[in-house]
Amino acid sequence: MTEKRDYLYDEVALGMRGRSLLSIHDLSVTEVEKIFEVAARLKEETKAGVEHHLLRGKTLAMIFTKPSTRTRVSFEVAIWQLGGYGLFLSAQELQLRRGETIADTARVLSRYVDGIMIRTFDHRDVEDLARHGTVPVINGLTDLLHPCQVLADYFTVYEKRGRTKGLKMVYVGDGNNVAHSLMFGGAKVGMDVTVACPPGYEPLPDIVKLAREDARATGATIEITHDPHEAVKGADVIYTDVWASMGQEAEREKKAQALAGFQVNQALIEAAGKKDVMVMHCLPAHRGEEITDEVMDGPHSVVFDEAENRLHVQKAILVLLMQGRKAGESGL
Numbered sequence: 001m002t003e004k005r006d007y008l009y010d011e012v013a014l015g016m017r018g019r020s021l022l023s024i025h026d027l028s029v030t031e032v033e034k035i036f037e038v039a040a041r042l043k044e045e046t047k048a049g050v051e052h053h054l055l056r057g058k059t060l061a062m063i064f065t066k067p068s069t070r071t072r073v074s075f076e077v078a079i080w081q082l083g084g085y086g087l088f089l090s091a092q093e094l095q096l097r098r099g100e101t102i103a104d105t106a107r108v109l110s111r112y113v114d115g116i117m118i119r120t121f122d123h124r125d126v127e128d129l130a131r132h133g134t135v136p137v138i139n140g141l142t143d144l145l146h147p148c149q150v151l152a153d154y155f156t157v158y159e160k161r162g163r164t165k166g167l168k169m170v171y172v173g174d175g176n177n178v179a180h181s182l183m184f185g186g187a188k189v190g191m192d193v194t195v196a197c198p199p200g201y202e203p204l205p206d207i208v209k210l211a212r213e214d215a216r217a218t219g220a221t222i223e224i225t226h227d228p229h230e231a232v233k234g235a236d237v238i239y240t241d242v243w244a245s246m247g248q249e250a251e252r253e254k255k256a257q258a259l260a261g262f263q264v265n266q267a268l269i270e271a272a273g274k275k276d277v278m279v280m281h282c283l284p285a286h287r288g289e290e291i292t293d294e295v296m297d298g299p300h301s302v303v304f305d306e307a308e309n310r311l312h313v314q315k316a317i318l319v320l321l322m323q324g325r326k327a328g329e330s331g332l
């Protein structure tokens, strides 16, 4: 096994074992490259029908406080294809709902499982889970960040273009969790990221600052602007996301008004001025709001490739973080 899969035993891969993945900011440039390398290999094997039970006998708890289609299904299939088992845990049905603390939940789950994936509101809850648990914790989306999504997105760019360095990513819409992770990700893969959003909907200044600091390592730039048509000029990727994220239902109307001029439509694609500009969306899409049917179903759209790559990239993440753990290692 070690000869055959040397790439899982080099210094970078060994350095990732047992760690949590809460933010792309916490990964080094070479760790992001390692995730892409492993994802590409596992994807190729999967397509060729080659089984790879690299996490045989391991269990992944998957806690959801918010709805999900892609994250739930792709993580569950991922752990299954790796020879392990995934437990779907609705936060509504856990004792968390009745006041058991995140810290105690982390301590208990760490006695049963080899990894925890969590989707929730407050990013600090995920940090608490990682701090008090003894198994790797993976962020499956918080109000602040969506790292697994964005790793799959940049992997998709890499697959389609053979490189990421020097390319231009323009995110058009609300300065939300996905926008935050896109800035962190661009900084690591060397892609210039511009966020075009209405005044008052900018990404958080602390995240912009950190992303700019990270970007020094690759020479990428991080820009915030309020003019989407100007922003997309020369874009290699135009990315959008829903205007009202999960938990923001009460602001839906207000945000729809503010973001009305930020729809990704044919006119915006043409403003990019590049024949091969790619259109990305993390999904789910609100067709007719942030993106038109014409664009979503058109030749520039790679949205379903992104969705597929959630599976392959998350398999790489699970292997790199969870491999090498012995069953029952935590606490006993």
Ligand code: CP
Pocket: 067, 068, 069, 070, 071, 072, 141, 149, 282, 283, 284
């Ligand atoms: N993109 C994404 O995370 O989708 P789900 O909300 O369906 O998991």
Ligand code: NVA
Pocket: 141, 146, 176, 177, 178, 241, 242, 244, 245, 246, 282, 283, 284
């Ligand atoms: N910004 C969106 C992403 C969904 C995958 C949300 O948080 O609802």
